[in-house]
Amino acid sequence: MTPAATTTSGRDLPHPERAEIRLESVLHALSDPMRLQIVRELAAEDRELSCSDFVLPVTKSTTTHHFRVLRESGVVRQVYRGTAKLNGLRSDDLDALFPGLLDRILAAADRQAERA
């Protein structure tokens, strides 16, 4: 049973392998304001965040949808922990594939936010 601190169990969700991640999909995932916001918050905190940590101006269904797009494009990794689902940026994979890309996009987003 290997008792863990919390029930890290639960189904695991389908993620693309590192090699399957497509640049176009990543850019598309990040081109939505809601999802870009999610990724920015994830990058700001360097810990994993649960979906409910985000206060977005949309319903829960919609939030789920956006997280799935992010997961299926390879931007975030999601794991269940008990009733929550933790989200973490796949910075390592993205950086291996597209060095520096994520950083620049995040920097660009910060700049734009400041300018506003």
Place this chain on the structure above:
Amino acid sequence: MTPAATTTSGRDLPHPERAEIRLESVLHALSDPMRLQIVRELAAEDRELSCSDFVLPVTKSTTTHHFRVLRESGVVRQVYRGTAKLNGLRSDDLDALFPGLLDRILAAADRQAERA
């Protein structure tokens, strides 16, 4: 009349000001394979290219559409020269707004192309 080499005249097309360029729109513009390809070719040649210089697997109407998306998002600048329409990357504007972003995206696209 100030005769120019060629008739650089013709209507000028609506472009967003530098300050109006939105990161989300840029990412969205580049998330389409056709448009990413266009931008890569534009970056490879450092001269301005006319629309007809691109051999894309779509009709001319569709090509026009993609160029408009690129123009309206602020990625390219288009000017008429006679019957042709020249396209140039707005690297200066993009770099001023989002330093290094375009380079990284292009590098990422190159990497991905090599990997394929």
Place this chain on the structure above:
DNA sequence: GGACTCGTACGATAAACCTCGTAGTACGGC
């Protein structure tokens, strides 16, 4: 077990998007 929380699944709707074809405009060369 029962209630509560967190997130999913499914269906629906309206908007956006990519694609095309046809018809039309602007410019240049004969």
Place this chain on the structure above:
DNA sequence: GCCGTACTACGAGGTTTATCGTACGAGTCC
């Protein structure tokens, strides 16, 4: 003036997308 080239405009078709609401499943705590 006439024709060809380069690109646009408009409308249509089919797909994807973002959003919602409701109903459901998995896990935790009492």
